[in-house]
Amino acid sequence: MLKPIHAAVALIPLTFSAITDVARAEEGFPFGMEMTLDAARMPGSKRVPDLDIGDNGEVVIELWCKGGKGQFSVAGTSVIFVAGAFETRNCPTDRAQADDDLLAALSDATSWKRQGDLVQFIGPKTLRFRINTN
Template sequence: MVPRNCTRTAVALALLATTVAAGPARAEEEFPFGFEISLDAARMPGSKRIPSLEIGDNGEVVLELWCKGGKGQFSVAGNTIIFVPGAMETRNCPPDRTQADDDLLAALGDVATWRRQGDLVTLTGSKTLRFRLNTN
């Protein structure tokens, strides 16, 4: 017969191990408030930039696109997301980069849901946009 204290200790250790194992997985699935994410895309010819979004703790966003830069706001509830762009700074850029920025802003404005798996954040709307957390 196993003493009652040993059984309770074993159950407590099992619950603790389950909680510790589930903790980091849950954190990896939360919206990346307070992080910078970069679009999972190749660089455009003649450019060193890849669009990035710096997301504040309250959903405020600083955008650096292929050419343009500006601010916006994410509102998140569960897996539902809304992006509202703010004023964008127009910089002297070739027409292809300006068009790519406009297309990306339109796609961000159409985003309806999001999902995170580790360092990959997927925003889904009229287009699927994949971003990677900048972890370095």
């Protein structure tokens, strides 16, 4: 039979393991989460682009004007984004161009990193998204 002090010492590795598992989960790719582009609203618009990423990398995207679907494939810190079908909406030219530029930057990203609630997609242009925690 373990004495109380021995039992407490025996639990330390289990506690540390649980803490590091939580930390790894918080630093992993945000599958099953929604996140919003770290950017200001465009003049005349209430929208800021967001990604709703499913458990298998499928994503629903709402941009400044357009909306559609895509797919993320992730291996370690490498990432590939492929845009799917997008709705053709009546968009002002500046918003439509900003949507196209954002999709191009996301498609050009080759790696990603996460620090807490901040996720960056890194390529010729780095995109910063914040995980929605509400």
